[in-house]
Amino acid sequence: MPAPTDRILLSSQQIQERVREMAADIEADYPEGPIYLISILKGAFIFVADLARALSRPSIRIEFMAISSYGTARTSSGQVKVTRDLDVNIEGHNVLIVEDIIDSGVTLSYLKTLLDARRPKSLEIVTLLDKPERRIQTVDVKYVGFRIPDEFVVGYGLDFAEDYRNLSDIRVLTP
Numbered sequence: 001m002p003a004p005t006d007r008i009l010l011s012s013q014q015i016q017e018r019v020r021e022m023a024a025d026i027e028a029d030y031p032e033g034p035i036y037l038i039s040i041l042k043g044a045f046i047f048v049a050d051l052a053r054a055l056s057r058p059s060i061r062i063e064f065m066a067i068s069s070y071g072t073a074r075t076s077s078g079q080v081k082v083t084r085d086l087d088v089n090i091e092g093h094n095v096l097i098v099e100d101i102i103d104s105g106v107t108l109s110y111l112k113t114l115l116d117a118r119r120p121k122s123l124e125i126v127t128l129l130d131k132p133e134r135r136i137q138t139v140d141v142k143y144v145g146f147r148i149p150d151e152f153v154v155g156y157g158l159d160f161a162e163d164y165r166n167l168s169d170i171r172v173l174t175p
């Protein structure tokens, strides 16, 4: 399915190793109790599945939210809307927002404010990828898998117009 010219930026093996390291960091930072992983659909679905399995305690609660941001296929605009909200109360719990990529920062800064208002015990962000060059809103991100250059990437949950999410490595599409 990928074009032969599409370049692999992160191999499946590199991703798996880094996910295990991130899980170890999280385990060390939260020695006990349940952790709520709030995964942002759809892009983070594969990452959260791997991250959850790399965490060893039984009380990993996996929840989903969906967000839409109006814009073109490759960028988000500043207009964020929750299209599927949580159906659990996060008050008093340790919560991690799990995202595929942070680009402008608009989506995550909106979400962080929204969830903070629900008074979790702690609220941090885990993102597999970070494109710091593209940031227009500052967001405090505690766990970053890989900092990547400003290139449009697909695979491992990330799409271009809904395609490519199923690839097990992360690729840069040839234009």
Ligand code: IMP
Residues within 6 Å of the ligand: 043, 069, 074, 075, 076, 099, 100, 101, 102, 103, 104, 105, 106, 107, 108, 151, 152, 153, 154, 158, 159, 160
């Ligand atoms: P932000 O609000 O600009 O930080 O938007 C982040 C969202 O934009 C991600 O959750 C993705 O859905 C999308 N996005 C940003 N960059 C990429 C990319 O390189 N590939 C695929 N989706 C991307």
Ligand code: MG
Residues within 6 Å of the ligand: 040, 041, 042, 043, 044, 100, 101
């Ligand atoms: Mg996304």
